[in-house]
Amino acid sequence: MRKLTIAVYTLGCKVNQCDADTLIAALRELGHDAFHTRDFEQAVDVFVINTCTVTHVSDKKSRQMIRRAKKQNTFVAMCGCMARRRRLAPQATPARDSTGHKHVSKPVSPEGVDFIFDARKPDDFIAALPLFFTDADKVQSSSVRFEMANIASGNKTRAFIKIQDGCDRFCSYCIVPHVRGEMSSRSVAEIISESESLVNAGALEIVLTGIQVASYGHDTDNLASLIRRVTALPNLERLRLSSIDPWAVNDDFLSAVAESPALCDHFHLSLQSGCDATLQRMNRRYTTAEYAKAAESLRCLRPNIALTTDIIVGFPSESDSDFEESLAFIRKMKFAKIHVFEFSPREGTPAAEFPSQVPQVVKSTRGKIMRELAAQLQSQFLEAQVGKTLNVLFEQETSTGIFVGNSENYCRVQVESQQNLTNILTKIKITTCTAEYLTGNLQ
Secondary structure, eight states: OBOOEEEEEEOSOHHHHHHHHHHHHHHHHTTOEEEEOSOSSSOOSEEEEEEOOSSHHHHHHHHHHHHHHHTTTSEEEEEEHHHHHTTTSOOOOEEEOTTSOEEEOSOOSTTOOSEEOOTTOHHHHHHHGGGGSSSGGGBOOOOOOOOOHHHHHTOOSEEEEEEEEOOOOOOTTOOHHHHHOSOEEOOHHHHHHHHHHHHHTTOSEEEEEESSGGGOOSTTOOHHHHHHHHHTSTTOOEEEEOOBOGGGOSHHHHHHHHHOTTBOSEEEBOOBOSOHHHHHHHTOOOOHHHHHHHHHHHHHHOTTOEEEEEEEESOTTOOHHHHHHHHHHHHHHTOSEEEEEEOOOOTTSGGGGOSSOOOHHHHHHHHHHHHHHHHHHHHHHHHHHTTOEEEEEEEEEEETTEEEEEETTOOEEEEEOSSOOTTOEEEEEEEEEOSSOEEEEEO
8 A cells, every 4th residue: 555645734723733633643554654744845745734713813823834835846735723714615627637546637716725625624634645646546544543643643741631622702803613613522431541541651741732622511511520630640740721711710620630640830811811801792791890800710720820811902892091091900910921812804704894093003012911921920920939849840951961841830840860760750859030931959
């Protein structure tokens, strides 16, 4: 059987990464040489670009990566959220050349790719491969089981498990519910089975991720019960959650946090704006007071947590006073890290049609001010860690004798050691900090 060399380049969120891992695992099971890549110079049979469309910048980066792949004069497939927006585009029709071999007659999308598929349905891509290559009947493309995705990534220190997909919140600015579709949750049994396999393979930390993690659940199952089940697994050192919303921080969730020492002291609690009027226009369904209560509840249980968040500036009708109100609230919350985005209108969302769109020059100015505040708050949080002893899971040796990892509260920690610390969880006494790193000594 002919084996293909397939490089997968992924943009966007951890959910996209999980989808790419699943695709690669399935391709490897068939015997193809499939791998993650950031290198467009290598010779491969197929480039798969796993795209993101959450902002105009994401679209631009996705198109740039597609163009780079096309320059290699190779077969290029597109999946991911930008591909979902192109889902009505016609697929390529294989045609035969003068030798009788099948080939793609022309690009089939505005991006110039040869094939478009849904990353969550990798079997469509695998089934199509024989149609696009010479000796098509010899291209390996039989049925496989799409599971154990994280083993494909080769990262045994931290493994990501997608527990759900889709979103039904429909924030007024967000394209994600439109491109990811209806919500669906994996069964607890399936998640536990995958978690056990990953831990047995050497994973020390598991991250539960999804499009709307807080909405996970089937009948009596919910995120809190899943946390309890996963953290009870033998030999699991850490459990981490991706982004959750403040409405998820209820009594049951807080009880699960209190009962689960393996759950890390890091919560990415989505905010988007510190102004109530803006939150209402965003259709976020909570107030800053409710957000502050959720954050305080978590900090009461875990005093040294890193509270991180996302902020959008320049949302339609955001006045100068709205922006100042948002700045004041964010300063009050003392976030450890903030991802700042300038509002990007997405066609098909209500906010794209809202009146009083904020000029780009104003959005850029507000973005700069917000990022400066974010940097100040991050520095303050890191400085507060000096003198403390943190549990650090080391992931890589960045240079000879220099190892870098993450603490339980998601601080990057760097130490010098003659011992190989890769894939080791150990206590570190923090001595100094920079703008990005903590440094310390082995205890």
